Amino acid sequence: MLVVLKRDYSDLAREAASFIAKAVRANPSLRLGLATGTTMLGMYQELARRHQQEGLDFSRIVTFSLDEYLGLKSDHPRSFRRFMQENFFSRVNMDPRNIHFPDGTITDAYDEYCASYEQAIRAAGGIDLQVLGIGRNGHIGFNEPTSSLASRTRLKVLSPETLDDNRKFFGPGETVPRCAITMGIGTILESRRIILLATGLAKAGAIAAAIEGPVTASVTASALQLHPDVTFILDEEAASRLKQKEYYRQVLEMTAILVPSRLS
Ligand code: GLP
Secondary structure, eight states: OEEEEESSHHHHHHHHHHHHHHHHHHOTTOEEEEOOSGGGHHHHHHHHHHHHHHOOOOTTOEEEESEEETTOOTTSTTSHHHHHHHHTGGGTTOOGGGEEOOOTTOOSOHHHHHHHHHHHHHHHTOOSEEEEOOOTTSOBTTBOTTOOTTOOSEEEEOOHHHHHHHHTTSOTTOOOOSEEEEOOHHHHHTSSEEEEEEOSGGGHHHHHHHHHSOOBTTBGGGGGGGOSSEEEEEETTTTTTOTTHHHHHHHHHHHHHHOGGGOO
């Protein structure tokens, strides 16, 4: 596990975009797992800038999105599909045939549908690089506390804390969806590389638990400790409750000398 500490949000967004840009250049057919959320906005903006100004090419990139609300059509203003369309897909040269998203409109045969999403990931050759955010309760995707660490793509009921956090994105008359389809922890852990981004004080407790706490289904991001190639990209606020910050800085310094290819 590598912990990269950045001064502020704009540094964090640039670092994450550099990480992805480097992976895209190394493999123009990269299979990329993508996350939504406000944390991701700066990174998508920077990737779009690199596409427009530096010709970063997404034409052969294949994407699989982590999760989607159940009950929202793909063009619903609050759907994650729409979020991705507006903030990323429409701003780069993605081939629409390469975009994969859980379908939030299904109304039955959930298990079969979720198995087919897993099958699509396998058929594409697996995810090379998975990008993650983190919820205040330490969830990744919508893997709420007590999710099995071996879970696969499935339907998940959202926790009261997550419903509260999501309410701000919905208008006064709108109901916040209570369920979502999400890749499971087992699915996420099969990705070859993972980066997790976190910004702000509200995430500091979740980050400390995920990185320095025990591996537990109560903080599903802690399962990332079991993965051999995870990079946490944090700003100072999100990192503020980590006990070993100085050590992480030293590891970064040595990594830059010994294995610079590990860094963006
Ligand atoms: C939702 C998403 C997560 C995301 C989290 C944090 O719960 N399912 O994938 O990491 O929100 O969102 P934000 O970046 O807006 O704090």
